Amino acid sequence: xxxxxxxxxxxxxxxxxxxxxxxxxxxxxxxxxxxxxxxxxxxxxxxxxxxxxxxxxxxxxxxxxxxxxxxxxxxxxxxxxxxxxxxxxxxxxxxxxxxxxxxxxxxxxxxxxxxxxxxxxxxxxxxxxxxxxxxxxxxxxxxxxxxxxxxxxxxxxxxxxxxxxxxxxxxxxxxxxxxxxxxxxxxxxxxxxxxxxxxxxxxxxxxxxxxxxxxxxxxxxxxxxxxxxxxxxxxxxxx
Amino acid sequence: xxxxxxxxxxxxxxxxxxxxxxxxxxxxxxxxxxxxxxxxxxxxxxxxxxxxxxxxxxxxxxxxxxxxxxxxxxxxxxxxxxxxxxxxxxxxxxxxxxxxxxxxxxxxxxxxxxxxxxxxxxxxxxxxxxxxxxxxxxxxxxxxxxxxxxxxxxxxxxxxxxxxxxxxxxxxxxxxxxxxxxxxxxxxxxxxxxxxxxxxxxxxxxxxxxxxxxxxxxxxxxxxxxxxxxxxxxxxxxxxxxxxxxxxxxxxxxxxxxxxxxxxxxxxxxxxxxxxxxxxxxxxxxxxxxxxxxxxxxxxxxxxxxxxxxxxxxxxxxxxxxxxxxxxxxxxxx
Numbered sequence: 001x002x003x004x005x006x007x008x009x010x011x012x013x014x015x016x017x018x019x020x021x022x023x024x025x026x027x028x029x030x031x032x033x034x035x036x037x038x039x040x041x042x043x044x045x046x047x048x049x050x051x052x053x054x055x056x057x058x059x060x061x062x063x064x065x066x067x068x069x070x071x072x073x074x075x076x077x078x079x080x081x082x083x084x085x086x087x088x089x090x091x092x093x094x095x096x097x098x099x100x101x102x103x104x105x106x107x108x109x110x111x112x113x114x115x116x117x118x119x120x121x122x123x124x125x126x127x128x129x130x131x132x133x134x135x136x137x138x139x140x141x142x143x144x145x146x147x148x149x150x151x152x153x154x155x156x157x158x159x160x161x162x163x164x165x166x167x168x169x170x171x172x173x174x175x176x177x178x179x180x181x182x183x184x185x186x187x188x189x190x191x192x193x194x195x196x197x198x199x200x201x202x203x204x205x206x207x208x209x210x211x212x213x214x215x216x217x218x219x220x221x222x223x224x225x226x227x228x229x230x231x232x233x234x235x236x237x238x239x
Numbered sequence: 240x241x242x243x244x245x246x247x248x249x250x251x252x253x254x255x256x257x258x259x260x261x262x263x264x265x266x267x268x269x270x271x272x273x274x275x276x277x278x279x280x281x282x283x284x285x286x287x288x289x290x291x292x293x294x295x296x297x298x299x300x301x302x303x304x305x306x307x308x309x310x311x312x313x314x315x316x317x318x319x320x321x322x323x324x325x326x327x328x329x330x331x332x333x334x335x336x337x338x339x340x341x342x343x344x345x346x347x348x349x350x351x352x353x354x355x356x357x358x359x360x361x362x363x364x365x366x367x368x369x370x371x372x373x374x375x376x377x378x379x380x381x382x383x384x385x386x387x388x389x390x391x392x393x394x395x396x397x398x399x400x401x402x403x404x405x406x407x408x409x410x411x412x413x414x415x416x417x418x419x420x421x422x423x424x425x426x427x428x429x430x431x432x433x434x435x436x437x438x439x440x441x442x443x444x445x446x447x448x449x450x451x452x453x454x455x456x457x458x459x460x461x462x463x464x465x466x467x468x469x470x471x472x473x474x475x476x477x478x479x480x481x482x483x484x485x486x487x488x489x490x491x492x493x494x495x496x497x498x499x500x501x502x503x504x505x506x507x508x509x510x511x512x513x514x515x516x517x518x519x520x521x522x523x524x525x526x527x528x529x530x531x532x533x534x535x536x537x538x539x540x541x542x543x544x545x546x547x548x549x550x551x552x553x554x555x556x557x558x559x560x561x562x563x564x565x566x567x568x569x570x571x572x573x
Contacts, residue, residue, distance in 0.1 A: 082294075082301035089269060091308060144276030149283060153266075156294025161301065174306045192268075193307040220264040227299060 068111050073102060074168070075115050076122040079161035083123060086154035087130040090198055097133060101125045123158055130154065170230060177229035185222055192219055259289065263296050377450045378570040380550075383467070385415050385433040385564065396420035401435055404443040407486040407549060408493070412441035418562065429468040429510055429564040437554040437561045439474075444486075444551040447570065454547035457485065457498055457519055460573035465515040465550065467566035471507045474559025478504050481515040482553065484528075485546040492532035496525045496543055505561065513566070519548075 084097045104125045110117050191200045205215045262279045265271045271279055282289045319334045381403040390396055396417040416436045418428045428434045447455040465481055480502040487494040499517040523543040554561045
């Protein structure tokens, strides 16, 4: 193979310079663990790289796989999150484990199969990860409850999430209800659900001159308010 | 809009035992104490609907997390395509790396990059400062082993160019030799391949600088220690003189001021060590010691304090040749 630059074009060797999208490759790519090396030894001269990604059947398959995964995950992520919420103590810990499940699902999950199988795979991963996390005491949510109790609760949560037939609608309704809350209420919910600091609520109580119990009571009322709001949006009363 | 199945809905119309309501919320907020935990577990065991309701509340809680946390799930793929005509492996190879993460990676990466950059900058500044203070006043000879020129590339085993050793003055009586080739295997350099060969009255000279390239400035009491090896060939009654000088000008009117001089008698035959210890005097007001060339205005005495110091090695002999190798230097400033 003559590697001289001027002979490249003559030998049909593609020009990879000029900021071309590195995704343009005629080699079929398979879903694989990170840093997989796909060795290709083409005949001489090598085939040209297509200028349009959609012109390559292999590349198009790759995209559809990604779309398929996104679709599958859309239905699986809430049951996974619900399952892990029963076990884990902080939003950050839950997010870490959800991410781990997503990675496993991408690498090894039955993406091309029906959504129930994919969801079952994700929940199985979540179970293994949750059991590992529970052994780490600082990550464990409830020190006074038995593992069996937590498992039963987690399975019930995953079942409730799996049985959800309008997850996207519920999420949308919830966001609309959240947007109608006043700033203080929204701030309290952010502290509880979006803040990684476990002491955030205690600090807020001290700042507001309230007891921690009073803060948790406020949260209880807010949840009830939001549940009512979502229920009304999803099942509007008859006129 | 589809209506949810009863099992999946958490109808707010359903009245709840206030105590159970309280326990559920305490569970969601991870604030159950031991007594409450026991009551909670008992309820779940005895009432299946309690377990279902608990599941629904957790489901709602997870939905609330998703709505409030709004963490993106990002999938990032990089592909590296290699074309390797010269290697032994495949001609083409494509590597693909994929990564999933939750959260705004760009902001995280920017923060991480910024942090890493600041750390790297700090280390760089520390390293530069350390180098600055360490390199300062650390004087050494350049090309002391005369290996800077690779004579193996030349059909000729010698050269009149002696890198760094002809800074103020040069002479054709000094040359660098690839010794084993020049002597056809009779002699070998003390280290490496090259030596300098000096004919009678030939010399080497080099401005003394530290690791940063700053010249050694003349100060009273500055000590310079020179070491190396010499081999005298057919040069009986010869001597080598080391001199620390200030070179005010070169040819055609060479003006030089001696700061310190030391001379050693040389032994003929075989390699012998060189040791010179030169100390600058207290009084640095000096007249020029060497003025070669005609001038209507002979230079007078000057204060040599702070002037750059040059090391000069001069070979005095009636015949023969002096080989020199592995010169090294240390300097101690007062």
